[in-house]
Amino acid sequence: MSEDTMIGAVMVIGGGISGMQAALDIADSGFFVYLVEKTGAIGGAMPQYNKVFPTNDCSMCIIAPKLVECGRHANISIMTLSEVIDISGRAGDFHVRVSEQPRYVDINKCIACGQCSAQCPKSVDDSFNSYIAKRKAIFIKYPQAVPLKYQIDPAACLRLKDPDSCGICADICPPGAIDFDHQPQKHEIQVGAVVMALGFQTFDPGKAKVWGYGVYPNVITSLQFERYLAPNGPTDGVLARPSDGKPVKKIAFLQCIGSRDKNHCNNEYCSAVCCMYAIKEAVMVKEANPELDVSIFYIDMRTPGKEFDRYYERARSEYGVKFIRSRIHGVEPKGGKGDLRLHYSSVQGKQVEEIVDLVVLSVGLETPDSMVKLAEKIGIHMTPDRFASISAFMPVHTSKKGIFTCGAFNGPRDIPQSVIGGSAAAASAVALLTSVRNTRTRPIAPPAERDVRLQSPKIGVFICHCGTNIAGVIDVSEVAAFAATLPQVVHVERNLFTCAQDTQDLMIQQIKNLGLNRIVVAACTPRTHEPLFRKTLKSAGINEYLFEMANIRNQNAWVHSQDPEAATRKAKDLIRMAVVKVTSLTALKPLRIPITPSALIIGGGVTGMTAALNLAKQGYQIHLLEKTSQLGGNALHLFQTWNGEHVPRYLMGLQEEVNNTPNIEISYNTTVTAVTGHVGDFTTTIRSGTSRKRTIQHGVAIITTGAKRYIPEEYEYGKIPKVVASIEFDKLHMHNETRVANGKSFVFIQCVGSRNQERPYCSKSCCTHSIQSAIKLKKEVPSRQIYILYREIRTYGQRERIYSQARELGIIFINYELHGPPKISREDTGVLVEVWDHVLHRPLEIKADMVILASATLASPEAVELANLFKLPLNADGFFQEAHAKLRPVEFNVDGVFVAGLAHYPKPLEESISQALAAAAKAGRLLARKEIALEPNTALVDPVLCDGCGLCIDTCPYRAISLVEYLDEAGTPLKTVAIDQVLCKGCGICQGTCPKRGVTIAGFTYDQIEAQIDAALMDALPTEVTP
Amino acid sequence: MIYEIKVNELAEEFGVHRNTIRNWINSGALPAQEGPGRRYLIQWEDYKQLCDRYGREPRISPEPSARTETIQARKEAPALAPVRLGPKTNPLYTLPTLADTCLTCGSCAGACPISGVDDLDPRKIIRMAFLGLDEELLASDWPWKCTMCGKCEIACPMNVEILQLIQRIRSRRDRDKIPPPIQKGVVTCLEKGNNLGIPKDDFLALLKELGKDLAATACPGFVTPVDVRGARLLVTINSKEPFVEPDNLTWWWKIFHAAGESWTIPSENWEGVNWGLHSGDYSAIRTVVKRIIDNIERLNCKALLLPECGHAYYATRYALERWFPESLQQFKIYTVFDLLLEYLNEGRITLNPSLHAKLTTFHDSCNYGRKSLKTFGHGYFDEARTITRTCCKNYVELIPTEEENYCCGAGGGSWASPFSAERVFHGRIKARQISESGAKVVITSCHNCKDQLGKSLNREFNLDIEVQFLWELVANSLVTTGGQTP
Missing domain, CATH: 3.50.50.60 (FAD/NAD(P)-binding domain)
Structure with missing residues (x-):
């Protein structure tokens, strides 16, 4: 295909976490993305989960920012209720036919007020809640859904079945968004590449009668259990026996339901995630109620992932979860009151009978039949286990060029693997379409910033319920009333989920309409959510740093759930502190610096070579460092992949391709001796063999240093x-x-x-x-x-x-x-x-x-030094610790540095390759921006107060401070310090060290912090201390 | 160390009836002294031995760490000489699906009602075969205590063919070491044409006499059809019936009479029971079935009914499919269900639905149920229920049922074998199922099941039930042309 006929747009099929990740990475790399989702909202399976292993993060909370990011991305078009019918054409120029089911609600008019749903007379079982609750015929999938637009379920709606009946929703809808005449639509879309992130369905255990699912109410699936545990679920996180609502005392988890079984189903494969999710669910209930008796019955406990075995061990020793190596053949009732009988042979071969009052079936993952059919129609090969057939060497490539695949459609896998796959598919699509980058995108220009310097503070406070996460403990209406009394606060609002997309839109409206110039969000942690809210401020035309968060969830509602009154008091304190601080904040301008369009890749194994090749295809200059005299790394010792592909042949081809790629420069026998600079502009000193040191300028770095045996x-x-x-x-x-x-x-x-x-x-x-x-x-x-x-x-x-x-x-x-x-x-x-x-x-x-x-497999001993040079964390086993185990699996908190392969954790070849591509996607996404905006929350020197004592210089972990000597007007030699704004991370150690108040951090000045402390102690002051 | 026990607590622990515990105490199987307040005193060691015998984890233990000590103690036990693994010579099996593919997940051991007996279970049996401990397996009685009910197989996620393995083990045992009643039955049948060696003259006289009685009472004009050439249906007979309960034969006869069936009993080799299936004697199975084929050909019949037992149907069908597939083209083989349902559907018999008011359940025979399903692709679940519920409106299902039903405990030749304690132990789950269902009448389609349920479990577990054959129920519910039940 001649390059000029390629199309700079990509279709991602499936709006789960893997598809969303692919869409974001592709869109941010300069391509337009059509994100096709079968249901009425994106998000996939993750919003259904309560928490995720091994970090125990609230699943909805960590996915919400990504949902919103997809929802408001100028270069992502979300197509809901849509399915791909057919794909024709070839790599670079595909023609996709998409069929869109009617929503019966005008997406441009719906304001998601919910009046329709409240009045709708028809209730049906809710699939989002795994059928343990009801929803109306007009509904939204879940409260934070993106897009947050109601939809009518045609199978349930009375009016759609009979034109003479009901129609209440249409009568009461304030904007008149209901349209019963919506018709299915067909779309014909031209794209250069396709990413299939079709996802999975859970096995239906009702198909085999033995487990009593669908017969005995106290036999539930693990997904239903998640919904019971979820604070945003139908029971508000309260677990009770489905049969009689009594408290649960004894739970049994049965593993391998619909997996590793060719008798009761045709799923001979292992579903790979159930052991970990069962342990997580067990830990969650034990955490809430340590008296509970929780057992997990299994064949093999499969916890091979990073930190998984530790989690397993903690579940056993700290939480007292019982692990019983025995597969349960069937569940029978005991008496007529809902108790269940399990009979099994213990690991010692003894017969044991146990009576439990809840059985949780750890159901496996499978590809829905409709997806298998689609794959057949498109002509991509499938495995006997009904997953996309992929080579270990090309883990996101289908059998058809230009069609990529990721997520559980590639075989059962967990969230990090799906996220990695999404990024890897993105990297592959981007490499294919590099020549038509930025040909189909729409420019993203935020509105002009309002100058608020001369305005008196007009503060808006947004208090989040976080479902019941916060509102279940704290009296939010009392807190809101209190916030309204605080000085300068002109607007207070409560939201079910402040991070939901509709709330963001609302916030923009409020800022504009009420002329708010400072915002406080009382919700969760800035670590995950601050970037989201800052973007909202930016979209509303005010400086993104005129913003403060009060963490009334993680640091309050969660930890003080036993004492709601004290938690409510603390919430008030936290909000008062945030309001005081936001009042004194000033607008900050991020520092914009150009990015060096090259990458340093440390480690010439398969992972390093894969990342190098992908980035080279994306058009960047690559410096590939190898500490030995040969490329190949650990793969030099491998002969075949798990499905029998020949490794040496592949390796030879890879080496050749790397050698023949002009923009890859390889340095053998080379180690890194020093690193300076920062994201976009690193300067790394290397030494090759006995030759002299030299320096390399690069915008990003990928660490692929492997492991040893x-x-x-x-x-x-x-x-x-x-x-x-x-x-x-x-x-x-x-x-x-x-x-x-x-x-x-x-x-x-x-x-x-x-x-x-x-x-x-x-x-x-x-x-x-x-x-x-x-x-x-x-x-x-x-x-x-x-x-x-x-x-x-x-x-x-x-x-x-x-x-x-x-x-x-x-x-x-x-x-x-x-x-x-x-x-x-x-x-x-x-x-x-x-x-x-x-x-x-x-x-x-x-x-x-x-x-x-x-x-x-052991961590490479050189990791320690490299970690020091780049200021990266290692885990207890000596492997590089990624920024977030679930959603940022190749990134660090240090921007511009990525990790992949064995340096991250032991893994098989295809996972290393996948991760290498994911790291390349992240690196490429960064390099595509051409310039980078650095956080302006950095240290500033007050030349009057600083006397140049230099105490701060040694304490600075980023070597951003240097001593400066100068002559004053009188010609007296004086000393002070200079701070490199690019190197400074704003950590504040210098501020804490300085005895003269000569250095402050923007956004965390002495005045601001003291004001916060005063606000915190306001109530405590009158208390007299008796000597 | 001495412990006080209550009979009902111990019964609950072992899943057996109080009577069974008392029987153990009275027979000395569980040495115990009477203690105060209807309690017994037992030595912990005796209790432990009982646990070991039935493969149960002791609920009471002298100290909490006893569990690990058991393992430790066993490690040090001198009796456990190491097993030397190596290449297998003349192995019990060659197909990997008989043992090699086992995951050792324990599903079978959890599902089997006699797991733990003799410290063995299906998983251990498979493992022993897999590791080549053939001699031990052949010496063990466990495969003979197993009723080959197939509950293990339907539990197995890997479809290990455990029954075939048990069958192999039984086949390999020296014929003189087979439980004597079974081997005797096989030998007698081969020699004399029926398991009990009933002489032809006695048999024919009995048939004639029974026919006469029937003609005089319920079925005017009835003559027992023997060797009727050209009859449509050849019917075999379980030798136990003419020997012990001859009147039971007439239930079928009444039905045939009512349906106007053209049928006959052969005068020789009329036995349908095929104990070669139990003893693992394939040549015997084949011989017995060949005789039936010969009878059909000799008498020019069009169809065959094996009314005696689940295993008879299973063995015959199995043999026909394996060795005489052409015969299956020549005549039709009926199960009791097929034939009764055919009569009902064609209106040849009419049943009175109001005669049986008691709560009734149907017990699926393993051979007609899950084993037929697995081997022949169809289990007779729905048919059995349709017929039963036509007669009994007050109906309840056992839980679990159909494919997952528990064996009565007497299959695979167990009713005839000497291992009666294990047979009763096996039946404890069946007894529990029946008692939990509240049923007072149990209908079944197999002689072994009926004997075990009615004669053994009913007494052992105070079930207070009535057990009937399906055809007994049908015969007793027949509405004659005059609108009267005979």
Whole structure:
């Protein structure tokens, strides 16, 4: 395709978290995005969840800013109630037919007042609430929905079925938005690329009768359980037995419902997320009620992700969640009062009967049939497990060029993997369409800023209910009445969700109509929500820094939920403090600096090379650093991906492509020795071999430094030559060395160096790796005896297929978790392995010709220094700690630096590649901006008060302060400090250090903070202290 | 250490009836002394032994850490010599679906009603086969205490064919080590044409006599049709009926009479019961079925009815499909359900719906139910209920039911086998199901089920129920042309 005929627009199908992420990254990189969503609002599954693991963040709260961002993005067009019928054309120029179902509500007129819904006489089961509550025939999907526009459910509406009946909503709708004559519409859209983020549905356990779902009311799905726990759910977060509303005392979670099962359904794969979400749900209820008896019944506890095993361990030891390794065959009623009977065989093989009053089915993920059909129609290949067929080397590419895919449609996965996939798909689409960047976008120009310097403060206070998160504890109406009495406050308003898109629009209106010039939002934390509100102020034409948040949720309603009165008092204090501060705030101008259009990528493994190639295709200059003399990293030791693709061949192609790409400059034997600068303008000093140091200018950096392997100290490694580590074994196997060639009996030992006290994490890829080696050995010589000694088999997702294959081939799996690790000794010319069987509880002896240790993946020791140079955090295991485990999986709080691959956490190749692309997407999105606005909340020197003592210089963690000597008018030599506004992060340490009040932070001046303290102590002052 | 127990508490713990606990105490299976206030005193060790025998976690333990100690103690126990794993020679099975694909998830062990008996369960059986402990498996009685009900298989997420494995184990056992009554039945049947060795003359005389009685009472003009050439339907007989309960035969006869059926009983090799299925003797299964085919061909019949038992139908159908597929083209094989429903639908019989007022339930035989579903693609659930509910308006289902129903505890030859304590233990769940349903009449379609429910569980668990065959219910509900029930 000739480049000039390519179209600079992309269609993203599916408005869940993965699709939203793709849409945002693509739109911010200079392309127009059509975001096609099947239901009436974007958001996908995340808004249904209560909290997310392992951070325990409120799910709605962390997704809300993204919803709003999509909703108001000038270059994202959200198409709701729409489905793609067909895609024709080719990469760069696709023709997409979209069918849009009628909403029956004019989206331009609806003001979401809700009167229609209040009056609508027809109630039906609400799918958003997983059918545990009702909604009306005219409804919004959920309170924070984007777009926040009502819709009529044609299957439920009385009027649409019978034109002579009802029609109340049309009669009462204030703006007259109801239109029963809406017709389905067809749209024909031209785009250059398509991203399929089709998502998943949960397995319907009613299909198999054994679990009693749909028969016994106290058997519910995990999604229903989320809705029970959610403060914004139909029960306001109160958990009670569905049958009789009595308090729940004993809960059983049943794992693998609709997963790893070819009997009750056709889902042989592992759904990959259920173990973690069940633990999270268990922890949530235990947190709320420690007396509850909570058990999780499972086959293998699959918690291979970052921080997952720690979470699992904490659930067990701190929260007292019981973990029982036994799959429950069925649920039966006990008596007629709603109790449920579980009969199972314990891990010791004993028969146990338990009576519980709530059973939660951890339902698996599957691709809806309609999505499979769409995929077939478009002509993209699917796996036998009915997910998009993707290569591990191209983890977001479908079988059709120009059509990308991400999220759970690529196989069951959790939120971070979906977010990474969304960004990775974005990077791939952007690389494809680089030549037509900014050809279809609409410029984004905020309105002119109103000068408020001479105006007296007119403060608007917006108090958020956060559903019941805040309003459930704090008396918000009392707080609002109080806020209205505060000086300079001219407007007070309460919102169900202040972060919802309609509230943002309303806020803009209020600012304009009432002439507000300072805003206080009393809600949650500025960490997640401040950028959102600042953007709103900007859109309303006032300076975004004339804004203050009072955190009455995280720091108040959540922690003082037991004492509502005190919490209400504290809310008043917090708001008074915020009002006082906002009064004295001044408009600040961000510092705009140009971005150097190049990236430094540290680490020349597959991850680094992938990121380099993508960014190079996006048109940027790349400096790729490799500490050895060869590109390839850990992948040099790999032979195949989990689904059998040949790694060396791929690696060779990748190396060649990197070598032949003109805008990638590779430095071998190179390490980083110093880093200065900041996002958009870094200067990094490197040293190659013994040559002299040199510096590189770059706008962004991606850390892909990989990991190293653990050298075992256990199992006679290094003492018995027939005991080898898995990577060594692969080499021996490849060369068919005599130990392998003549071997008749092989024993693999899993978790060597992983999941122990010293390294309480899972190395994630070893189960898959050992099983692959075992399969290969067995296929070569079927008479070989092969044993895998394990603790949990973690072949998550579609990898389960190779575990099944291994068992079919007769490979023997023995679990040593209960009876302890195997013992290794020499016997004759072989190795004697002693281990206990987990089913028979008897000692076993295996004479092995080789013992293969699946050794752990360790953080690279160089990470520590690199982290210091770039001021990045590491986690307890030495891996780089991303900004947010869920939604910012490749970013740091230090802008302009990204991480991907093993440097982040052990992971298999396709996840590294996916993450590399995601990091490239983030880096590219930044570089596409050409210039960057830096936070103006930086330190300012008062030349009168500063005497140049220099105390602040050493305390500054960003080396932003330097000593300046100058002569005053009289010619006296004087000293003071100068602060580099670009380097300064506004942390305030200098301000705290300075004994002379010679330095202040804009937005946090002495006056402002003191005013806040005075406001905080206002009520406390009269209290007399008795000596 | 001595503990005070109450019979009802212990009964609840083991899921059995109070009577069963008293039986254990009286028979010495559970050594106990009478104590004050209707309590018994037992040694903890005896209690522990009882727990071990039924594979239960002791609810009472001397100290909280006893659980881990059990494991520890077992580790140190000298009896547990290590098992040396290695290549299997002449393994019990070759297909990986019989054991290799097992996930060891425990579903089967949780579903099986006799899990824990002899410290074994389906998962352990599969594991032993998988690890090659064939000799131990063949020596174990567990596969014979198993009723091959298939509850384990429907629980298995990996579709491991556990029943086939049990069948293999049974097949491999030395014939002289098979529970004697079963092996005797097989041998007698092969030698004499029926399991009990009833001589031809006695049999024919009995049929004639019964026919006469029937003609004199309910069915005027009735003559027992023996060896009627060209009859449409060949009917086999369970040798236990002429031997023990000859009158039971006439229920079917009344129905045939009412329906105007053209039918016949062969004079020789009339046994439909096929205990080769229980003993794992495939050659015996085949021989018995071949004899039935021969009878059909000899008498030129068009259809076959095996009225005796779930397993007879299962074994015959299985053998026909496996070894005589051409015969299935020549004649139709009826289940009791097919035939009764055909009579009803064609209006050949009419049933009185108002004779049975008591709360009634239907117990699905494993062979007609889930095993037929799995092997032949159809389980006889709806048919059974349609017929039962035509006669009994006051109907209740057992929970769980149909495919997930629990076995009565007497299948797979258990009724005839010597393991009666285990059989009753197995039946405790069935008894609980019936008692929780409140049903006073249980209808079933299998001799073993009827005997176990009516003669054993009813007494052991004080169920106070009446158990009827489906055809017994139908025969007793028949409305004759005069509008009278015979």
